[in-house]
Amino acid sequence: MSRTDWEVVIGLEVHAQLNTASKIFSGASTAFGAEPNVQASAVDIALPGVLPVLNRGAVERAIRFGLAIGAHVADKSVFARKNYFYPDLPKGYQISQMDLPVVVGGAITIRVGEGEQAYEKTVRLTRAHLEEDAGKSLHEDFHGMTGIDLNRAGTPLLEIVSEPDMRSSAEAVAYARALHALVRWIDICDGNMQEGSFRCDANVSVRKKGATEFGTRREIKNLNSFRFLQQAIDYEVQWQIDTIEDGGRIQQATVLFDPDTGETRMMRSKEDAHDYRYFPDPDLLPLMISDEWKARVQAAMPELPGAMKARFMDAWGLSAYDATTLTASKEVADFYQATVSAAGAALAKPCANWVMGDLAARLNKAELDIGASPVSPAQLAGLVARIADNTISNAIAKKVFEALWNGEGTTADEVIDKQGLKQVTDTGAIEAMIDEVLAANQKSVDEFRAGKEKAFNALVGQVMKASKGKASPAQVNELLKKKLGA
């Protein structure tokens, strides 16, 4: 039986760290990278007698997320204790939400694949709930002991759970990327995956094509990059198919992905699954969210990627592909909008080409984010405007762009002026160059007259070279044809 006889079923659980200043239940700072335990308050380290008090900013971010994905934001939600013992969890329980989460339902539209093969798909969300993070265990050698840093304990998390709607690792990665872009877009999470601000767990199962029941799933824990997410799922899927085809059965389990070997391995089986004994936390009364609060959050919501994409297409005439690419992240969208607002809406399309083309390639080469681009939106707009009004050709524009990148001028106009790059449009000057080229290239002229079209292109090239790229190729073409009587 081959791989194509199987259907893959994937659901993701994402932990997004909310970018509040203080913790979810205490007034301690959430800043990353502090000395161990200096940001662990009495509540965070669970001293006897302390009580949690919920952070309004964390709730507000959960509401913003719920509204952004068209979910139901619960009027009333309840915090519950998830009980387990581990040294980085000093209370002996994590405060989370179980039966009544703050966000229910919702959906995200994803774009999968590239070019002709690309397609759109809607992934439904089950729920999103608020909870606290645990501390960190450091297993390096402290005389055979484990070191505990509780700075992270009590950091607010939004756990976002999808329905098992994804059918390939590519879809799972597209969903994770869309979610990652969204939480940054609505500014509830910094999305820093190296620092653990956005972590994925993947529930993976396989079933025969056409089957109506799901197969038994295994959960891959703690994937902190999109590449690992893809690799882990691909390995896991093949392992499950091989196991079943060899006559085995999949046992429900939690597994870990080892980036060094590219393999998943069992962490615990269903028999050892934690028995968390959830119950409502008596220290925290129900969270009530009024319609008025939701309305205020809705009013402050930035334009969402979907709406912005539609506006780019309707108002500025961009293609679906361009509009999708330019709204893939808040930073790119901001940069593009600033460029168009400086260049004028009539130049929206060439601005899009530059942002997605030369600028993206140059940033990629320099390994820079668009936010750190040495060329500003205003500078790029100035450049696009000079191409549009025929001051420079596209070829020269690339030179000007490079000069702006290297700080050889503050505006495109200054670079063009200083380096004498203005397009030559004076017919007499171009004709003089053509005459010189024709005189020096009699062989090409003869070949052209003998019917070799290629020779003409060679002559155009020579004239362009003589003009140092400053002549307009269209004008050279026209004048050369006239001269040769073609």
Add this chain to the structure above:
Amino acid sequence: MSLSNEQVGHIARLARIALSDAEVDATRAKLNGIFDLIEQMQAVDTTGVEPMSHPQELATRLREDVVTETNRCEAFQKVAPQTEAGLYLVPKVIE
């Protein structure tokens, strides 16, 4: 409903409590007493009553998102059995 000794052992393990055989018997009797109470409560007709997570109809209080805590690590670590480089040290745990 009544518990088996095995179930009592499981609950004790989850709570990290070591029970001798005699203690298991005694604990089982006490826990079963609690189940008797629950059974009595379940006899009450609660049709149409919405379950409550807390005994009062109150909403949780919220605090503003501002940092109000200062670093009190040194004072907290005075009562810890063992610390090093700002870390609390505990017996080695690898899951």
